[in-house]
Amino acid sequence: MSSSSPSDRPRTIRVLLAKLGLDAHTIGVTVIAKSLRDAGMEVIYSGLKQTPEMVVATAIQEDVDVVGISSLSAAHMNHLPRVIELLKAEGVGDKLIIAGGVIPKEDGETLKAQGVAEVFTMGTETATIVRYIEDWWATR
Amino acid sequence: MRLYVAAQVSIVCGHGASVGCPMPDGKSVESYVSKRDPIEQGASSDGGSDLDANFKRWETETLAPALESAPERKEKFRTQALKWDVNRLYSPRDLEAIDFDFNRDVGFPGEFPYTRGTDPNGYRSRLWTMAQVTGFGTGEDWATRADYMLEQGLDGLIIEYDLPTTNGLDSDHPLAAGEVGRAGVAIDSLEDMERTLSFDFSKLKHLTSVCNGPQPVNLAMIIAAIEKKGIDPASFTLQMPNAILIEYTCVGRYIYPPEHGLRVATDVIEYTIRNQPHWVPIAVVSAQLYAARANPVQELAFGFSIAMEYLDSVLKRGLTIDEVAPYFSFITGVDMDFFEAIGKLRAYRKVWARLLTERYGAKGEDSLRLKLMSSPGTMSMTLQQPLNNISRLSMQMLSCVLGGGGQTMTSPLHDEAHALPSEEAIAVGAAIQNIVAHESGTADTIDPLAGSYYVESMTRRIEDAVMAEIEKIDAMGGALQAIKTGYFQRELAREQFDRNKEIEDGSRKLVGVNHLAKDDEERQIELFALDPGSEQRQIERLEALRERRDNTKVDAALGRVRAAAETDENLMPSVLEAVKVLATQGEICDVLREVFGVYTPDSLTSGV
Numbered sequence: 203m204s205s206s207s208p209s210d211r212p213r214t215i216r217v218l219l220a221k222l223g224l225d226a227h228t229i230g231v232t233v234i235a236k237s238l239r240d241a242g243m244e245v246i247y248s249g250l251k252q253t254p255e256m257v258v259a260t261a262i263q264e265d266v267d268v269v270g271i272s273s274l275s276a277a278h279m280n281h282l283p284r285v286i287e288l289l290k291a292e293g294v295g296d297k298l299i300i301a302g303g304v305i306p307k308e309d310g311e312t313l314k315a316q317g318v319a320e321v322f323t324m325g326t327e328t329a330t331i332v333r334y335i336e337d338w339w340a341t342r
Numbered sequence: 343m344r345l346y347v348a349a350q351v352s353i354v355c356g357h358g359a360s361v362g363c364p365m366p367d368g369k370s371v372e373s374y375v376s377k378r379d380p381i382e383q384g385a386s387s388d389g390g391s392d393l394d395a396n397f398k399r400w401e402t403e404t405l406a407p408a409l410e411s412a413p414e415r416k417e418k419f420r421t422q423a424l425k426w427d428v429n430r431l432y433s434p435r436d437l438e439a440i441d442f443d444f445n446r447d448v449g450f451p452g453e454f455p456y457t458r459g460t461d462p463n464g465y466r467s468r469l470w471t472m473a474q475v476t477g478f479g480t481g482e483d484w485a486t487r488a489d490y491m492l493e494q495g496l497d498g499l500i501i502e503y504d505l506p507t508t509n510g511l512d513s514d515h516p517l518a519a520g521e522v523g524r525a526g527v528a529i530d531s532l533e534d535m536e537r538t539l540s541f542d543f544s545k546l547k548h549l550t551s552v553c554n555g556p557q558p559v560n561l562a563m564i565i566a567a568i569e570k571k572g573i574d575p576a577s578f579t580l581q582m583p584n585a586i587l588i589e590y591t592c593v594g595r596y597i598y599p600p601e602h603g604l605r606v607a608t609d610v611i612e613y614t615i616r617n618q619p620h621w622v623p624i625a626v627v628s629a630q631l632y633a634a635r636a637n638p639v640q641e642l643a644f645g646f647s648i649a650m651e652y653l654d655s656v657l658k659r660g661l662t663i664d665e666v667a668p669y670f671s672f673i674t675g676v677d678m679d680f681f682e683a684i685g686k687l688r689a690y691r692k693v694w695a696r697l698l699t700e701r702y703g704a705k706g707e708d709s710l711r712l713k714l715m716s717s718p719g720t721m722s723m724t725l726q727q728p729l730n731n732i733s734r735l736s737m738q739m740l741s742c743v744l745g746g747g748g749q750t751m752t753s754p755l756h757d758e759a760h761a762l763p764s765e766e767a768i769a770v771g772a773a774i775q776n777i778v779a780h781e782s783g784t785a786d787t788i789d790p791l792a793g794s795y796y797v798e799s800m801t802r803r804i805e806d807a808v809m810a811e812i813e814k815i816d817a818m819g820g821a822l823q824a825i826k827t828g829y830f831q832r833e834l835a836r837e838q839f840d841r842n843k844e845i846e847d848g849s850r851k852l853v854g855v856n857h858l859a860k861d862d863e864e865r866q867i868e869l870f871a872l873d874p875g876s877e878q879r880q881i882e883r884l885e886a887l888r889e890r891r892d893n894t895k896v897d898a899a900l901g902r903v904r905a906a907a908e909t910d911e912n913l914m915p916s917v918l919e920a921v922k923v924l925a926t927q928g929e930i931c932d933v934l935r936e937v938f939g940v941y942t943p944d945s946l947t948s949g950v
Contacts, residue, residue: 232949
């Protein structure tokens with residue numbers, strides 16, 4: 203991937219899917235990864251036990267367009283705001299940040315106010331997430 | 343041939359459709375298919391062809407017109423997880439097709455091949471131990487909940503620890519933030535374990551302690567805590583999953599690279615066999631494979647291949663197979679497809695007995711008898727319309743009893759998908775177990791579905807497929823190799839994706855999810871609310887402990903753990919010593935991390 207600018211030729215959408223802290227529920231992220239790949243996106247997976255610093259470093263190094271955080275543990279409010287803060291501090295706050303998993307509505311609202319574009323809770327169809335990313339890509 | 347006909351007596355009569363029940367002597371068996379055209383079949387050698395003719399006649403004369411007016415509601419009928427075609431009707435022809443032999447395939451309870459159960463008298467003498475999983479907060483919180491559960495009539499408890507504990511980290515580690523006391527009880531030091539075990543032990547029969555990665559530290563803490571309490575270790579059974587190889591496969595709470603994980607687990611098994619011979623130092627938690635969407639064949643084949651890695655590893659410590667095998671136990675998960683679940687449970691016992699005799703030459707009955715715990719619920723609970731889960735759980739509990747779910751079963755929880763279990767969910771779960779035990783009559787005769795054409799076909803088909811898959815894993819070099827190359831992980835990822843697709847495209851119906859679903863429904867159940875202050879209290883406690891203990895003793899003890907880790911000396915004695923001088927779990931695991939290294943899966947082995 204040569205450039206982050208889409209002006210020259212259509213570029214493949216690059217997505218980082220990340221797990222933070224000790225949350226080891228991977229079924230959701232596995233299904234999403236395959237669905238995004240099947241839709242033609244490039245998916246980079248962070249692996250488990252990541253800190254916000256590690257996730258942001260990977261996002262920059264891999265020059266991704268989208269950062270997707272999967273959270274099915276209790277600690278999303280401990281880690282997610284820090285990811286947003288660090289992305290902004292590194293000057294790459296224009297990436298699409300989305301989250302998914304078990305995130306209560308109130309927490310979802312707080313995260314959206316801080317910069318998460320959308321929160322996809324349990325039961326969201328994979329096609330909905332694919333379409334959301336594609337729509338964002340087309341209109342950004 | 344005669345034997346299986348006799349075995350079906352109760353089934354045929356049970357349907358109430360028979361005009362001439364087959365006699366136990368098998369001599370005169372009238373057709374139960376047609377009143378107009380009775381056929382002599384029974385033990386006669388031409389029984390098969392008569393049955394074939396009658397089957398075809400039924401298809402053309404009776405079934406075909408019915409199908410014309412009412413076509414089938416699905417193009418294909420398939421089992422849920424294995425996607426095996428389900429025949430319209432099972433009959434003796436299906437048993438002939440698999441060369442079914444009563445003595446070889448089914449036999450008698452308490453005898454090889456144990457298809458009918460490991461207890462010679464089923465559940466007629468003793469019901470299963472009714473256990474419950476729980477864990478949250480601090481040690482005191484856990485002990486209070488334990489007393490409540492024992493009062494509900496449960497006699498087995500399963501301790502779940504929080505993620506920092508199961509990952510071998512102290513509560514003040516940066517990765518632990520937000521997780522302390524959440525998914526389980528938080529344990530940093532022996533003092534936390536003493537608080538956790540401060541409930542009334544007099545009612546306890548069985549305790550399972552789920553702490554795979556740091557299992558040596560966990561075992562040491564339990565030994566030291568009950569020693570201080572003056573409890574006889576033989577007064578209850580302690581079961582440790584110690585199931586580190588499953589963690590690499592799907593759960594993710596691994597610490598060291600797989601070979602070192604196996605060594606640590608082997609140390610726990612060997613130490614327990616030699617020093618605490620009434621405890622169970624290994625449980626292959628195939629339920630975790632199931633939770634990662636393994637189908638029944640994968641669950642058993644991966645689980646048994648993993649069990650054989652542990653067996654081989656312990657045998658190298660100079661013990662014989664009949665000294666080791668009785669200490670092996672298994673924990674399985676039970677899903678919604680009723681007959682897959684029953685077939686799986688029956689095949690589970692049979693395959694274990696076969697592997698132990700055919701591969702290891704085990705002779706002891708205690709080696710061949712599968713020690714099994716079953717867990718209904720878990721992955722089939724829906725977030726939507728949670729009260730529906732009570733009905734799902736009743737069915738799963740029923741399949742546990744009909745299939746012979748083992749010596750211990752866990753109480754199902756209908757709020758599993760929502761939160762940590764509420765007291766109401768625990769009480770309902772315990773009631774479900776008791777309703778099945780005392781009201782359904784299913785526990786009153788042994789292996790009641792034996793001889794069912796469908797159940798026997800399913801059991802054998804699962805058995806054969808498991809043996810074939812185990813051979814495939816053998817050809818890869820065994821389970822450790824299959825983990826290192828990511829085979830298990832990729833197989834599970836495929837199952838996960840396929841299942842999700844079926845739910846999304848509606849080919850698999852889930853009530854409340856994609857069938858009879860309602861928008862914006864209100865939660866209708868009482869949920870458990872966690873005390874938000876417990877994390878901070880736990881961290882403060884840990885800091886105070888580090889101040890007040892004798893740190894010179896701690897450093898010396900940690901040095902001895904390191905020395906043991908660097909050689910092939912069993913880790914348990916030095917870990918026990920470190921625990922007693924109040925070294926924390928994180929500190930002990932850190933020493934082992936320094937010696938063994940830390941495991942990081944790559945893109946091939948993560949399964950994503």
